[in-house]
Amino acid sequence: MGLEDGTGTTDHNQDSGATIAASETTPYIAWRRNSPLVQVILMGLVCFCCPGMFRALSGMGGGGQVDPTAANNANTALYAALAVFCVVGGGLFNIAGPRLMLPAGCITYALYALSFLYYNHTRDQTVIVVAGGILGVGGGMLWSVQGAILTSYPPPERKGAYISMFWVIFSSGGVVGGLIPFSLNFHRGADSVNDATYIVFIVFMVAGTILSIAILPKNQLLRDDGSRCTSTAHSNPATETVELLKLFTNWKMLLLAPAACASNFFYTYQFNNVNAAQFTTRTRGLNNVSYWGAQMVGSAAIGHVFDLDLGLKKPNNKRRHQGFLGIGTVFLVSTAIWAGGFANQLHYSFADMPQPKLDFMDSGPKFAGPFVLYFGYGLLDSIFQSMIYWVIGALADDSKVLSRYVGFYKGVQSAGASLAWWLDARRVPMMAQLAVNWALSTVSFPLLVVLVALAVKDEQKGEQKEERKGQVHGGESS
Numbered sequence: 001m002g003l004e005d006g007t008g009t010t011d012h013n014q015d016s017g018a019t020i021a022a023s024e025t026t027p028y029i030a031w032r033r034n035s036p037l038v039q040v041i042l043m044g045l046v047c048f049c050c051p052g053m054f055r056a057l058s059g060m061g062g063g064g065q066v067d068p069t070a071a072n073n074a075n076t077a078l079y080a081a082l083a084v085f086c087v088v089g090g091g092l093f094n095i096a097g098p099r100l101m102l103p104a105g106c107i108t109y110a111l112y113a114l115s116f117l118y119y120n121h122t123r124d125q126t127v128i129v130v131a132g133g134i135l136g137v138g139g140g141m142l143w144s145v146q147g148a149i150l151t152s153y154p155p156p157e158r159k160g161a162y163i164s165m166f167w168v169i170f171s172s173g174g175v176v177g178g179l180i181p182f183s184l185n186f187h188r189g190a191d192s193v194n195d196a197t198y199i200v201f202i203v204f205m206v207a208g209t210i211l212s213i214a215i216l217p218k219n220q221l222l223r224d225d226g227s228r229c230t231s232t233a234h235s236n237p238a239t240e241t242v243e244l245l246k247l248f249t250n251w252k253m254l255l256l257a258p259a260a261c262a263s264n265f266f267y268t269y270q271f272n273n274v275n276a277a278q279f280t281t282r283t284r285g286l287n288n289v290s291y292w293g294a295q296m297v298g299s300a301a302i303g304h305v306f307d308l309d310l311g312l313k314k315p316n317n318k319r320r321h322q323g324f325l326g327i328g329t330v331f332l333v334s335t336a337i338w339a340g341g342f343a344n345q346l347h348y349s350f351a352d353m354p355q356p357k358l359d360f361m362d363s364g365p366k367f368a369g370p371f372v373l374y375f376g377y378g379l380l381d382s383i384f385q386s387m388i389y390w391v392i393g394a395l396a397d398d399s400k401v402l403s404r405y406v407g408f409y410k411g412v413q414s415a416g417a418s419l420a421w422w423l424d425a426r427r428v429p430m431m432a433q434l435a436v437n438w439a440l441s442t443v444s445f446p447l448l449v450v451l452v453a454l455a456v457k458d459e460q461k462g463e464q465k466e467e468r469k470g471q472v473h474g475g476e477s478s
Contacts, residue, residue, distance in 0.1 A: 033214065034221050036153040040162050042214050043149050044169030046102070049208025050109040050142065052173020053201045054135075056180065056288050057113060058271055070125045072272070072425035074115075074132030079264075079418030081136020082143075083411045087247070089144025090407020091240030094400045098149070101141040102212040108138025110205035117198040140410070145215070147406025151392055152399035153218065157307075159393045160322075163386050164303020171299065171382060174292025177201065182285025218399055240404075247408045252395060255451040256388070259444035260409045261416035263385050266437045268420040270377045273430045274341075277348065278370055280359045287374050294378030302383040305329050306390045319394055323452035330387045331445040337376040338438040344373050345434050350427055384441070391448060394456045416440075 031038060058075070093101060115131035118124070154162035181197045247253050275284050275291075306326040348354050358367045392405050423433065 034216055036155070036221050037162070039149060039153055039216060039221065040166050041169065042211065043146055044166045046106065046208050046212045046215070047142075047146060047166075047170040048173035048176075049204045049211065050106045051139070052170055052292075053177045053204045053208075054109050054112065055174045056177020056292065057116070057198075057201055058267065069425060070119060070128050072268075072421050073125060074112075074128040075268075075421040076132075076418050076425065077129050078112075078132035078136045078139070079414045079421060081133045082139050082414035083136075083418060085137050085140025086143055086410035086414055087140075087244060087407045089140045089410075090148070090404040091237075091244050092141070093144045093148050093403045093407075094240055095237060097217045098145045098215045099213075099217065102145050102215055103209055105138040105140070105142030105145070106205070106209035106212045108135045110202050110209065111135070113198050113201040113205060117195055117202070120195055120198070136414070140414075143410045144403065144407050147389075147392075147410060148399060148403035149215070150389055151402040151406055152397075153221065154393075156397065160303040160306035160326075160386075160390055162303075163306075163389050163393070164299045164301075167299030167303075167382055167386055168296045171292045171295035173204075174295065175289050177204075178285050178288025178290075178292060180285070182282055182289065243404055244407070247404060252451060252455050253405065253408050255447045256391070256405075256409060257412050258440060259384075259388055259448055260412035262437070262440035262444050263388060264413045264417035265420045265440055266377070266381070267417060268424045269430070269433045269437055270374070272424055273433060274344075274370070274374060274377070277430075278354050278358050280357045283358060283360045283367075286360055287371065290371065290375045291378035291381075294375045295382035298379040298382035299386050302326060302330065302386045306386075320452055320456050323391060323394060323456055324449065326387055326390060327445055327448050327452065330383050331442075333383060334380055334441050334445075337373075337380045338434075338441065340373050340376060341434055342438070344370060345431050349430055387448070391452060391456070394452070 033039075033042075058071070089101070112131045112135040115128045119128050150163055150166055151159070180200050184194060184197050184200070270291075275287050279287055306322050308322060308325065358370060360367055360371070388409065389406075392402065392409060395405060396402055420433070
């Protein structure tokens with residue numbers, strides 16, 4: 001965007017040694033807007049208000065409606081559009097930066113919630129499906145910015161902690177969002193939520209849109225020691241088009257693709273065929289609180305695993321071994337939880353739905369097992385996606401490269417989710433949906449191990465050189 005170091009000028013004659021020495025003695029306040037930590041927290045709060053509330057809305061199953069058909073069709077359109085615009089969004093971020101993309105993306109979440117309020121009165125699916133497609137475009141922009149921030153803003157040695165911090169804040173949006181339908185529909189006997197539920201979601205999403213204005217481009221950030229985050233020159237449409245097309249033949253991205261596809265594929269099964277199929281409306285809200293609360297626990301825990309100081313005799317292998325440990329941990333948890341899901345699914349199907357539905361106040365001990373399983377599904381979601389973000393963040397240090405990688409990840413993720421919603425809308429057997437989810441997740445782990453073994457290296461000295469270059473020349477926009 002043509003910005004330099006905030007002064008509008010660039011001193012190319014400034015002595016690098018003096019600049020670095022000054023940065024070591026100049027005090028910097030940790031809680032300042034241009035801190036990478038504060039920017040990650042702000043991004044977490046934006047996602048708390050927008051996709052966090054969207055997840056709570058989707059987590060009720062059928063968008064809070066008794067018949068999930070409208071929500072399934074809307075989500076098919078949403079994730080189909082998201083698959084395209086997440087990939088495009090990675091390149092768009094390198095061209096335009098976050099300041100225009102983020103507010104434009106956030107406001108589409110409010111429009112989507114508004115369409116369900118409209119549907120509550122008209123039963124017109126067309127508006128919901130169109131709103132879903134629009135949200136796919138806006139969500140692609142939001143997640144492209146989020147991915148670039150989460151993988152390139154944190155210091156390399158603290159990426160696991162920053163990712164888990166973001167995920168805790170983001171997931172708390174689902175907790176609060178789950179409390180909304182739980183409290184507003186506690187005494188209602190209807191299977192669909194009331195207007196007030198959607199109105200509260202809309203208010204949060206508009207607030208997130210306003211908050212997104214506080215997100216800064218990377219060239220304006222300073223770390224606590226006074227050093228500049230790595231910054232790279234602004235890109236152009238021709239370059240980004242070529243680089244984005246190359247992603248589809250990039251061996252790193254091909255190894256990542258199954259994990260990317262799996263990472264949102266399971267939402268359809270969990271939300272519609274576990275939560276909506278088994279539980280009453282008010283209990284679905286309570287389950288949402290549990291699901292997103294589990295994500296806060298899981299993301300905090302897995303962040304520490306990926307940042308563990310392993311005490312290796314050969315410290316140049318540290319990143320790689322951290323990756324192996326984290327992937328192995330997620331694999332064990334994933335296997336245990338999907339095995340529990342298989343045992344639970346044996347008890348019902350589309351032809352033999354649970355009757356009466358489970359209620360946390362009326363069902364007694366029968367409620368406990370499915371409730372714990374749903375908590376486990378939330379835990380798995382957070383550690384699985386945190387794992388993927390860590391791996392992507394360890395593949396490169398250049399923010400332009402990382403934004404493209406994240407765009408590819410979110411695009412494949414969204415394509416998988418679109419397929420999952422389409423399959424559920426056509427009543428593919430629940431057990432078959434579970435089997436596909438379990439298989440996709442399981443295949444991902446050995447491929448990620450290979451990816452980490454071949455592509456992940458220790459913190460690169462090139463990043464330090466870029467930081468010094470940024471201090472000497474004032475930095476360029478990224």
